Amino acid sequence: MAPAWHVDPYRRKSSTGKIVTISLVSVLVVVGGLIGVLAVLGDGKNKSSSVADSGYDYPSSSSTTSPSYTETASATTRQTSSAPTTRSTPTSTRTTTTTSTPSGPKPVLKTKDNPLFAGENGTNTVTCNLPQWRSTPQAAEAFFTAAMPCMEAAWAPVLQRANLPFTRPKIVFPSGKRWESGCGVADSTKEDVAAFYCSPDVTIYMPFEGLQTGVNGNRIGNYLALFAHEYGHHVQAMSGSLKAAHNESYELGPDTAAGLEVQRRKELQAQCFGGMWFAAAWNGKGSITDAVVRDMLADGYTRGDDNNPKAPRNHGKRANYGAWQRHGYEKNRTYQCNTYLAPANSVS
Template identity: 80%
Template sequence: MTRPPYGPGQGGFQPQGFPPPRPVAPPPRPMPAPPMYQPRPPHGQPHFGPPPPPPPPMWHQAPPYRPKSNTGMIVTITLVSVLVVVGGLIGVLATVDGGKRKPTSVADSGYDYPPPGTSSTSGSPASATPTSAQRPTSSAPTARTTPRTTRTTTSTPSGPKPVYRTKDNPLFAGENGTNTVTCNLPRWQSTPAAAQAFFNAAMPCMEAAWAPVLQRANLPWIRPKIAFPSGKRWESGCGVADSTKEDVAAFYCAPDLTIYMPFEGLQTNVNGSKIGAYLALFAHEYGHHVQSLSGSLKAAHNESYELGPDSAAGLEIQRRKELQAQCFGGMWFAAAWNGKGSITDAVVRDMLADGYTRGDDNNPGAPRDHGKRQNYGAWQKQGYEKNRTYQCNTYLAPANSVS
């Protein structure tokens, strides 16, 4: 994508309201990170600073994660054709019945579509696009025995519309970064009630950072909802989740514009009081909401379906989508760190460390739909350090950085 031009004397331009990039070193790792998408800026465009100092040695000690089911991939293969025909409603879903189990290794459940027969009554980004409403028609004749006619009204709301493209989506144009936000969050406690209060307090900080990004890109902005389901079996806008048959992690559902944060999927026995890990999960799901509003999420699913969702090429598209949500999550931390408040250096270190513990390579033989640990952590770090949407354009990145 062509970067915006900068004339003579415009070097060092920093758009008002954006925080500067905040470099923090990644955790120690056994091999160098693959090259990320970092196009050379044109003459006069600001370059980012030198690499940061090495991190504390404790970061690599993050423990592994527990198992979950691979049922979502099976369901995705059977149902995407139906949903593409009816409008391609999109969600990242933990759902459905039965199936073999696989280890949990990534931020969310990784399911893409609702199951067959699921209807949605609330808006996805398409809710900002034209809709049709048919008025009731009476079969009874009038006094003149003249039949009433059916009238159809088409409503075309004004305002920005999603753009169903990936690599050339307007979201990635220009110098667009998250705005600085100050988040004062309650103390973390590993109970359902306290976790709900924590994420409810974090939600306005997510919105304050991301809403201006969509608005500057002339894309729609709709506030997401957040749900805290409990129990073994519950319904979402994308279908039914059954924790007796699979481990249900957090997920985003586009048909009802909702981030689902089940307490049982937070792995509090692993993360303890490290709020950076919990916020990384939440920021990842919010990243899917940003993708959904832009139209790139639907476009990515359509591309994956056309290629074959379980093919190598289709899985690569899914990894690009998931790794981009990781990068967007890092961008939110850049906004919140610059605003200080509850987002301290220690919180950022925990966030970065968490990213490098998750990945498909934790699960030999499982579908490669999220990316290996090295890339999962590296893209999160990329978003934090660069804080520009074009730096998170995974759809232009080389294949080895999204493996």
């Protein structure tokens, strides 16, 4: 199916053009509600800089060399059908087709009540040692390739504890002006294309031209915030909430006020999940220093729908975009990122 390209707040206010983030197979069943934990949401000023640990640690990776990570994910769960089999009976020979019963965890097509948000479930501490950032396509590819297992090591156990499936996402680094994905054709001659997650092929796409290296320089917190946001969409896809949100928005009308609110809740949750990954990596030290976290937190408040008032309001305004990222970092619990229970003004 053709992609629905959306304006992405991962373009700074001072930058020209627009960036697009795809999250096909989205999720939502929006219900308003109030959740006390959102009292911390605001402009990010005068807030505590403390960050919660999940209480779950992996074995030390101090004996490994850079780039390194500390754990791998569980095996992918697949649904398979057996080939037709022939069995002999005393009276005849017959051919039957048997279908195996899928085993293991399955996605749950719910948003606010998704098991992902149950209990005290936070990202596992992970030590992530990354190569030095250089603003070239080859170096960026090496950087994000090294970061991918760090995302996995932090998030796979979260899904496992919630009894949800986990599949390792692919990562692709497109080049050129026009290229294809499982979500359709991207053409940078017609519009700017940024990083995006595509559910149909379970892939994060990271085109170098969408990274705004001229603006972000060597601030790896900015680049990792983008990557962690897209990985947050993968977590949503694994839980089933991404598809649920997509269905809800479609039924309401994706361009209606209600449909756009569903999309904002989904995107702001990905921001919150991105902050949770930084909590995991900061607790593990390695390359994620205080300075990297400061850059990440500051960067969040520069992005949002209000950077382009003419674009659809499908991601959230700058104040909320930065606040949810900070909230995930400081709280590091999935239930704290349940945007589907959040008051409307925190997802505007």
